[in-house]
Amino acid sequence: MSASFVPERWIPGERLTGAPVVPRPGPDAPVVGVLSLQGDVIEHLRVLRRVGAHAVQVKSAPQLEGVDALVLPGGESTTIGKLLVRFDLLSPLQARIADGLPVLGTCAGMILLSDELDQVEEQPLVGGLRVRTRRNAFGRQQDSFDARIEVMGIDGGPMDVAFIRAPRVVAVLDPTVEVLARVEDAPVVVRQGAIWATAFHPEVTGDDRLHAAFVATVPPR
Amino acid sequence: MNAADPHATDPRTGTSRVKRGLADMLKGGVIMDVVTPEQARIAEEAGAVAVMALERVPADIRAQGGVARMSDPDMIDGIVETVSIPVMAKARIGHFVEAQVLASLGVDYIDESEVLTPADEAHHIDKWRFDVPFVCGATNLGEALRRLAEGAAMIRSKGEAGTGNVVEATRHMRAIAGEIRRLATMDETELYAAAKEHRAPVELVRECAETGRLPVVLFTAGGIATPADAAMMMQLGADGVFVGSGIFKSGNPEQRARAIVEATTHFEDPGVVAKVSRGLGEAMVGINLDTLPEDEKYAARGW
Numbered sequence: 001m002s003a004s005f006v007p008e009r010w011i012p013g014e015r016l017t018g019a020p021v022v023p024r025p026g027p028d029a030p031v032v033g034v035l036s037l038q039g040d041v042i043e044h045l046r047v048l049r050r051v052g053a054h055a056v057q058v059k060s061a062p063q064l065e066g067v068d069a070l071v072l073p074g075g076e077s078t079t080i081g082k083l084l085v086r087f088d089l090l091s092p093l094q095a096r097i098a099d100g101l102p103v104l105g106t107c108a109g110m111i112l113l114s115d116e117l118d119q120v121e122e123q124p125l126v127g128g129l130r131v132r133t134r135r136n137a138f139g140r141q142q143d144s145f146d147a148r149i150e151v152m153g154i155d156g157g158p159m160d161v162a163f164i165r166a167p168r169v170v171a172v173l174d175p176t177v178e179v180l181a182r183v184e185d186a187p188v189v190v191r192q193g194a195i196w197a198t199a200f201h202p203e204v205t206g207d208d209r210l211h212a213a214f215v216a217t218v219p220p221r
Numbered sequence: 222m223n224a225a226d227p228h229a230t231d232p233r234t235g236t237s238r239v240k241r242g243l244a245d246m247l248k249g250g251v252i253m254d255v256v257t258p259e260q261a262r263i264a265e266e267a268g269a270v271a272v273m274a275l276e277r278v279p280a281d282i283r284a285q286g287g288v289a290r291m292s293d294p295d296m297i298d299g300i301v302e303t304v305s306i307p308v309m310a311k312a313r314i315g316h317f318v319e320a321q322v323l324a325s326l327g328v329d330y331i332d333e334s335e336v337l338t339p340a341d342e343a344h345h346i347d348k349w350r351f352d353v354p355f356v357c358g359a360t361n362l363g364e365a366l367r368r369l370a371e372g373a374a375m376i377r378s379k380g381e382a383g384t385g386n387v388v389e390a391t392r393h394m395r396a397i398a399g400e401i402r403r404l405a406t407m408d409e410t411e412l413y414a415a416a417k418e419h420r421a422p423v424e425l426v427r428e429c430a431e432t433g434r435l436p437v438v439l440f441t442a443g444g445i446a447t448p449a450d451a452a453m454m455m456q457l458g459a460d461g462v463f464v465g466s467g468i469f470k471s472g473n474p475e476q477r478a479r480a481i482v483e484a485t486t487h488f489e490d491p492g493v494v495a496k497v498s499r500g501l502g503e504a505m506v507g508i509n510l511d512t513l514p515e516d517e518k519y520a521a522r523g524w
Contacts, residue, residue, distance in 0.1 A: 037486050038249040038270060040242075059487065074246045076270040076306055083268060083486055107246070121305065135305060141329035142352045144239040147232040158230060164242045165307065165329070204242050 025054040030218040033058035033067035035093075037083040039075020039108060043203040044211075051212040061092045069102040069218040072109030072126070074164070074201050077135065080108055081124035090124060097128045102194040104214045110190075110197035111135055111167050118170050129195045130174035137168040137186070137199075149200070151189050152180040153213060160207040161200040163188075168199050235352030240374035243307065243329065243354060244438035247271055247461055251451065251482050252440070254278050254465040256296075258303035264468070267478035271307040271330070273463065274300045279336045279383025280466035280505065283517070289337045291319040297326050309356070314523050315341025317350075324353045330375070331355050333368075335522035336382045336465075345523070348372030358442065360393045360520050362400035363419030365435060370422050376435060378459070379520040380443015383466050385507030387444045387453070389520055394441055394457040404430035443520070446471070446504050448484030448497050455488035472502030 029052055034044045036057035048055035048071070058064050070093075072080075084090040097103055105113040111133055112126045118134035138144070144165055148158035169187040172179065181189035181198075188199035189210075194217070202210045250270030255261040261272045276292040277285065291312055301308050307329035312319035314333055319340075323331050333346050335358050348355040349372035358379035359365035365376045378397070380390030404415055404426060412430055416423035428436050441454040442463035451462045462485050464478075471477045480497035487493035515521070 036249070040245040040248060042248075043245065075248075076246065076250060078265060078306060079250055079268045079270050079482070083483070086268075086483060087486075119305070140327045141239075141243055141307065141354065142324065142327065143234060144243065145232040145234045146236050146238055148230045162239055162242050164239050164246060201242060204238065204245060 025049070025052055028220055029054045030068040030215060030221060031056060031066060032069045032071065032215060032218065033063065034071045034073055035080070035109075036073075037075075037087070037089075038079050039073040040201070040203060041073050043201075044071045044073050044106075047203050047208050047211045048215065051208050051215050053215045053218075060087070061089055064089065064092055064096065067101075068221060069104075069215070070096075072103060072105040072112050074107040074109065074203070077108040077111040078123050081112060081126075084112075084126070085124050090126065093126055094128070097126065097195065100194055102196075102214065102218050103128075104196040104198075104211070105129075106198045106201055106203060107164065107166055110169075110199055113195060113197050114169075115173065116171075129190065129192055129197055130172070130177055131169045131187070131190060131197075132171040132173060133167050134170045135167050136165050137170070138163055138166050141165055146205075147183070147200075149181055149183065149188070151210065152178075154180075154209050156209065159202060159209060160205045161198075161202050162204050163200045166199045237374065240354035241437050244356070244375035244440075244460075247307070247440075248438060249486060250461045251478075251485050252309065252461065252463045253468055253478060254463075255300060255469070258299045260469055260474075261300045261304045261308075263475055264478060265304045265306050267475060268482035269306060269478065270461070271309055272300060272304060273309045273311065273332060273465075274328070275311050275336075278466040278469060279519070280385070280470050281383075282336060283383045283508075289313075291316070291323065291337070294322065294326055297323070297328065301327060311337055312346070313337040314339040315344050315346060317346045320346050320351065320353075320355075324351055328353065332377075333357050333373075335379060335519045339522050343524070345371050348374075356440070358520075358523060359397065361396045361419075362404075362429070363421045364523065365397060365439075366419060366421035366425040366429070369425055369435075369437060373437070375438050375440065377440040377442040377463055378454075379523075380441065380445070381510060381513070382443045382519050383508075384444050384510065384513070385446040385467060385470070385505040386510055387446070387450045388510055390441050390443045390445065390454060391457065393443075393520075394454060394459060397435070397439065398458045401429050401433060401435070405433050445481070446507065447501075448480045448494050451481045452484045452488035452494045455485060461485065467505055470505035472504075477501050477504075
């Protein structure tokens with residue numbers, strides 16, 4: 001089943017008069033899904049469309065089958081993890097990532113992709129990224145901040161990003177994990193092959209360069 | 222290969238972007254009223270994206286009467302320490318010192334709420350003065366835009382809290398959506414008149430007209446008691462749902478909380494809503510609005 005046949009419905013954030021006009025992706029454009037159980041789904045869909053991908057929502061296992069790459073959005077990692085389990089998406093997602101599916105996780109997405117968390121409480125994780133991550137590592141909401149940050153491999157100057165109750169990586173568990181950016185010495189952008197993760201939100205600022213770099217690595221259909 | 226020596230430059234806290242951004246991260250989720258750390262744990266376990274810490278749920282405030290105020294800081298601390306999800310707390314309308322206290326406790330969002338007894342009959346809190354973001358209730362577009370002008374970073378429909386009756390939330394969601402749709406048909410000259418009619422800044426009115434949406438996240442609140450209520454609000458254009466008395470005043474809070482979370486995610490799929498609605502036990506009893514005296518309606522508080 002091709003994801004392009006998944007009907008595009010109204011989604012939270014896309015309210016009232018509908019979606020703004022966006023460029024139509026070409027026939028060869030990769031189908032990039034955004035996990036749409038909870039979180040800032042619409043922001044990712046919009047960025048992906050601006051950088052030329054065919055962006056679709058993923059709420060079910062059949063929808064997951066139809067995508068060439070997947071974004072795990074910002075949101076509440078405990079909520080998204082539980083919903084992955086309850087709607088039988090966790091195992092299929094883990095299988096596709098093990099199979100080499102390119103994935104990008106931002107904030108909650110980084111937490112979900114991590115193999116380990118720096119906390120006692122258990123929560124469902126997708127895993128695959130060989131790092132240990134600490135949730136809310138910069139503090140509570142009043143400590144959330146906007147910043148400009150240099151990211152290796154992203155040309156054109158520092159990226160404009162937002163850290164919102166953001167996590168950070170506290171330990172890299174495997175030498176194949178590249179650290180592409182740090183704040184206060186902690187990795188905040190990491191990449192391990194096809195798995196990308198950022199502690200911040202590039203999707204809420206209009207700086208589309210990281211998404212463009214990610215989409216560029218997705219093999220053509 | 223590691224990054225050479227990158228560093229975050231010009232970090233800024235308390236910006237509109239991070240205030241509104243946290244609300245963006247809550248989209249598609251359910252925020253639950255809790256009065257104890259134990260309830261907060263149940264809410265988090267059920268999949269809530271945040272909890273609202275308060276001393277009494279609206280149904281009890283209604284039943285017991287008296288002046289309803291900000292919660293005891295000990296109680297808020299207890300909830301903050303119990304859960305890892307964001308914690309919100311309520312301040313009275315206009316009570317900027319309650320808001321200062323809540324900010325000092327490190328809550329993640331302040332609800333300047335009509336459910337508590339208003340502390341100022343003319344002025345809402347100047348929310349621009351705070352690094353912590355605020356959510357405010359609204360019954361129509363003009364009220365929502367006035368709250369945004371004062372610095373609110375998130376809006377919720379007021380509904381009629383503590384009634385278990387969704388009719389007022391429906392009215393407010395339809396009002397806000399319909400008024401924005403009408404703005405979108407207007408020319409520039411008409412927008413000035415519309416701003417006057419809505420008693421809202423013309424810049425915000427114009428932004429709604431151009432984008433077809435509020436500039437911030439719009440949740441629904443006030444009377445949501447069942448998974449179908451939550452799904453209906455989502456189909457009416459809500460970005461997410463606040464549930465107050467509806468969970469912990471029902472027969473089986475754990476299961477109902479979970480069902481409302483799942484119905485909010487799959488709000489467009491009646492099969493899922495039906496499945497999660499089975500065997501939930503007693504919903505909260507509820508109040509019919511036509512038997513509720515005008516002076517007991519919370520939605521009329523705030524201006």
